[in-house]
Amino acid sequence: xxxxxxxxxxxxxxxxxxxxxxxxxxxxxxxxxxxxxxxxxxxxxxxxxxxxxxxxxxxxxxxxxxxxxxxxxxxxxxxxxxxxxxxxxxxxxxxxxxxxxxxxxxxxxxxxxxxxxxxxxxxxxxxxxxxxxxxxxxxxxxxxxxxxxxxxxxxxxxxxxxxxxxxxxxxxxxxxxxxxxxxxxxxxxxxxxxxxxxxxxxxxxxxxxxxxxxxxxxxxxxxxxxxxxxxxxxxxxxxxxxxxxxxxxxxxxxxxxxxxxxxxxxxxxxxxxxxxxxxxxxxxxxxxxxxxxxxxxxxxxxxxxxxxxxxxxxxxxxxxxxxxxxx
Amino acid sequence: xxxxxxxxxxxxxxxxxxxxxxxxxxxxxxxxxxxxxxxxxxxxxxxxxxxxxxxxxxxxxxxxxxxxxxxxxxxxxxxxxxxxxxxxxxxxxxxxxxxxxxxxxxx
Numbered sequence: 001x002x003x004x005x006x007x008x009x010x011x012x013x014x015x016x017x018x019x020x021x022x023x024x025x026x027x028x029x030x031x032x033x034x035x036x037x038x039x040x041x042x043x044x045x046x047x048x049x050x051x052x053x054x055x056x057x058x059x060x061x062x063x064x065x066x067x068x069x070x071x072x073x074x075x076x077x078x079x080x081x082x083x084x085x086x087x088x089x090x091x092x093x094x095x096x097x098x099x100x101x102x103x104x105x106x107x108x109x110x111x112x113x114x115x116x117x118x119x120x121x122x123x124x125x126x127x128x129x130x131x132x133x134x135x136x137x138x139x140x141x142x143x144x145x146x147x148x149x150x151x152x153x154x155x156x157x158x159x160x161x162x163x164x165x166x167x168x169x170x171x172x173x174x175x176x177x178x179x180x181x182x183x184x185x186x187x188x189x190x191x192x193x194x195x196x197x198x199x200x201x202x203x204x205x206x207x208x209x210x211x212x213x214x215x216x217x218x219x220x221x222x223x224x225x226x227x228x229x230x231x232x233x234x235x236x237x238x239x240x241x242x243x244x245x246x247x248x249x250x251x252x253x254x255x256x257x258x259x260x261x262x263x264x265x266x267x268x269x270x271x272x273x274x275x276x277x278x279x280x281x282x283x284x285x286x287x288x289x290x291x292x293x294x295x296x297x298x299x300x301x302x303x304x305x306x307x308x309x310x311x312x313x314x315x316x317x318x319x320x321x322x323x324x325x326x327x
Numbered sequence: 328x329x330x331x332x333x334x335x336x337x338x339x340x341x342x343x344x345x346x347x348x349x350x351x352x353x354x355x356x357x358x359x360x361x362x363x364x365x366x367x368x369x370x371x372x373x374x375x376x377x378x379x380x381x382x383x384x385x386x387x388x389x390x391x392x393x394x395x396x397x398x399x400x401x402x403x404x405x406x407x408x409x410x411x412x413x414x415x416x417x418x419x420x421x422x423x424x425x426x427x428x429x430x431x432x433x434x
Contacts, residue, residue, distance in 0.1 A: 101432050103333070132407075150334045150351050150392075151433045175405065204353075204390070204409040208421045211336075215429045 095125040097181060099213035102129065102152035105184065105191060117184045117191075120221035127193065129154070130179045130201060130210035136172050143169040147180060147193070155192040156180060168198045177201035179210070267293055268303050269312060272324040283316040283323035334392045335434050336418075336425040339373035343398035344426070350401060351392040353409060353418050356385050365389075370419035379403035388413035 100119060108117040108124065117124050131149030143158045160166055172178065182195035201207065268289055271277060277284045290300035304322060307313040313322045334351040335341075342350060354367025354375055365377045365385065376399055377391050386408040393403035425433040 103434070104432060150336060152333055175407070177407065203412075204388070204407075205414050205417065208414065208418045211421050211425065211433075212417075214432060215424055218429065218432055 095123075097126045097128050098122075098124045099128045099210060099217050100124070101211070101214050102131065102147065102149045102154045104151075104214070104218075105154055105193075106152050108184070108191070120218055122221045122224075124184065126181070126183050128179065128181050128210070128213075129193065130207055131177065133172050133176050133178055134174050136174055138169050138172075143172070145172060147178070155190065156182065156195050157187075157192055158182075158195040158198065171200060172198065177204065177207065179206065264293075264295065264299065264303050265307055265312075268300075268307065269324060269326075272313060272322060273326065277324075281316075283321040286320050286322060289322075333434055336422045337395070338371040338419050338422045339369035339375055339399070340371050341422055341426050342369075342375070342395050342401070345395045346398060348395055349392070350395045351390060352401070352422070353388055353390045353413065353415065355388055355415065359385055370415045370422060374399070376400040377403050379406070381406040383408065387411040388415070 098119065104119050105117070105127065108119045129147050129149060131147040134146045134148055134153070136143065136145040141160055143160065145156050145158075146153050147156050158165070158169055160169060177200070179199045179201055180193065180195045181197040182193040185192055185194050271289055271293060272284060286300050286304050289295070289304075290297065293300075295303070304313065308315065308322075311325060313324050315321060316323055332349045334349040335345050337345055337350045337352050339352075342352070352375070353370055354365075354377060356365060356367050357374070358366040359381075361380075363378060363380060365379075365381070367375050367377055367389070369375045377393075378396070378400060379391075379393065379402060381389075381403075383406075385406065388409040388411065390405075390407040390409050391401055391403040392405040392407075393401045396402045
């Protein structure tokens, strides 16, 4: 099973929490914090990845830019599950970005259609890769290179349309780590990635983060396959290949909330996830929580703000009523 | 330099399982005297010897790719400076996952 909770401690609204790979560019320096909990063979492993991303650096991934080129992209997780059942060639341009390892691409089965690739049983078109550049060769209109992420090598092809593209390609050097976004294609019987964005990796924690994202995506895809549900990835337990198991969302959130949250935060979350709290569409008034849990006004305000920043709760009809994002 | 082979993500503990094979790991440089080897601390806090000649001055954290030649040393052919700010613990967990339950995604 695998669970995922991503939170950011900065100027990000809770709804973009799950599109963790996209980078923040709203301030000069942004602390990016991703927490991922993966339970494997009964062990729970928590990750914190902190990366300082400076605005001037080129590794910035402007989500808007990728979105415009990759369809509605960005939110890979929620839309991935919803799309999986009715993916067709027609909707390909709207497909989300899937973080993958090269090995997954190499092993992807390409069925009848030339650009139809199945990874974990899901039709994958747009992919994200992080790896080293090799064998770069640039021409006036296009550039080709190989990406090696340690799991294998894949040919990449980048068309050059405007000066910005030229700049991107000129920066590339053999042995340099980059993140590429592109779509899968078969050309002359070989798989390749037609790249539409290249960014140098400046913070090397991104490599570990990328692999964690690959693992998470793999878990989510297997989950949606196994029980066909389109439940939000954040609040559900995900199956590995060994089989699947349904875990109530409250249990899940209890597990991942232990990570980095104080006991009061946890109590409040638990309260919000009680069946009695879930019945009301409007959520629960913070005064009610304070009263039930015997917390002071200051404490409850502080706690709710902290939980909201973490993307674990959201306010509903007004700024006093809250619901848990996990429910 | 043969880079076409996959290089398995390892820490010191996992290194022993891949002796003779191509591996990649990140070390915190402890001693680098330019004498053909570098002493480093692995992501799981053990000592590793990295043999080879880095082409540039090393930063605090360095990724090395090469052949595991014993359970404590790597013959490196690729050195990449990972800067002075790197989460060793996180990388270590990824190594464990990449050799454990999610091995099939990596090797």
